[in-house]
Amino acid sequence: xxxxxxxxxxxxxxYQAQMALERYIRGCGIDHALLELVKTRVSQLNGCAxxxxxxxxxxxxxxxxxxxxxxLSAWREASCYTERERAALAWAEALTLVAARxxxxxxxxxxxxxxxxxxxVDLTWAIVAINGxxxxxxxxNTPAGGYQPGQYAL
Numbered sequence: 133x134x135x136x137x138x139x140x141x142x143x144x145x146x147y148q149a150q151m152a153l154e155r156y157i158r159g160c161g162i163d164h165a166l167l168e169l170v171k172t173r174v175s176q177l178n179g180c181a182x183x184x185x186x187x188x189x190x191x192x193x194x195x196x197x198x199x200x201x202x203x204l205s206a207w208r209e210a211s212c213y214t215e216r217e218r219a220a221l222a223w224a225e226a227l228t229l230v231a232a233r234x235x236x237x238x239x240x241x242x243x244x245x246x247x248x249x250x251x252x253v254d255l256t257w258a259i260v261a262i263n264g265x266x267x268x269x270x271x272x273n274t275p276a277g278g279y280q281p282g283q284y285a286l
Contacts, residue, residue, distance in 0.1 A: 135273040160254040171262045180266035181276035194279035216246040
C-alpha cells in the first residue's frame with residue numbers, strides 16, 4: 133500500500149477551508165444523525181474506507197443502530213428509514229453520481245416534500261463536502277480503522 137500524504141499539514145489552508153465548510157454544515161440545523169447517514173452512504177458509493185470508518189463510528193456515537201448502518205447500502209429495500217431520510221439518501225446518491233445522470237424532477241419534488249429550500253441547499257453542501265473529503269482521503273491514502281468519535285474538533 134502506498135504511503136499516506138499528510139494533506140492537513142502540507143496544504144493547511146485548503147484543509148482549514150474544508151473544515152470551515154464542515155463547521156457550517158454541523159451548525160446548519162439539519163439533524164446530525166441524518167448527516168452521518170448521508171456521509172456514510174456517499175462514502176460507500178465512493179469507496180472511501182477512512183470516511184466509512186469515521187462516519188459509521190460517529191453515527192453510532194450519535195445513537196444510530198447497527199441494523200440501520202448494516203442496511204444502508206440497500207436502503208431502498210429496507211423499511212427502517214423514514215421518508216425524510218430516504219429523500220436525503222436519494223439526493224445524496226444522485227449528486228454523488230451526477231456524471232452518470234442528472235437528478236430527475238420527481239426526485240427534486242420528493243426532496244421538497246421533506247426539506248425546505250434552505251435545508252436543500254445545506255444538505256447539498258454536506259454532500260459536496262463529503263465527496264470532497266472522500267477524494268482527498270482516497271487520493272492521499274488516508275489509513276482507515278483508527279478513527280475515534282470526536283477525534284477532529286470542529
